[in-house]
Amino acid sequence: MSTTTSTTTKHAPVRPLETVIEQALQDACAVHNIMYLKFTSSVTGVPDRILQGINAAGQPLTVYVELKRPGTHPRTRQKEVMNRLINHGALVFVVDARDIDVTHFRHNYHTVESLLELTFLSTKIPVPERFDLFNSNTKANTYSAVPAL
Template identity: 40%
Template sequence: MEGVKERMLERQIEGQLGRGIRALNGLYFKFVSPGNAGVPDRIVVLPNGRTFFVELKRPGEKLRPLQKKTIEMIRDKGAYVEVVDSLASIDALISRLGDELD
């Protein structure tokens, strides 16, 4: 039963992120890159043109080494990557993004 709770919470985090991005009039896409393991889960595009990646994790779950390396490579190119692992971290991200759009 514990695994079900964790999966449900991950879905809640994903759902809350999608709702928050849509509330900002942004776009929220699942990112799949065949042959490239370790890429972030989502791409977000905001009305001001800001585009970035989001890696979703269950509460307390750590990035795998390949994910860390991939995120570092993306950031080294000047792109923004956010890692969220809780409803609170989603709320904080949406609040920051909303402030940027004001």
């Protein structure tokens, strides 16, 4: 005679993987007729994706996107390259969630929905965002380690 014991365990909320967020961004881009390209480069630290399309004002727009799992941050090298792109006039965003229902809104981090709203779906011109980079010794911004792109 065998007995079966049922146990209920509480699990912490599961954070979506980058691939889940990536698929959500790809799907949203398809809905809004935005090109979704994987970015590969010989330079380490470049953002994951490039979005290309026409914004709500009818202007062509290119956006670089770094995808991150919620609660994770770009590495120092990624921040350096993103700041370098921004210094050259590029729009660069970090996306770390699929939905607007997130409790961890932070400066420079976006959901798929907020990214598209800020860039392609709004008639306002988006402003490049700076990513905080500090040298732990001097607290000065550091860009010197980034090769020319």
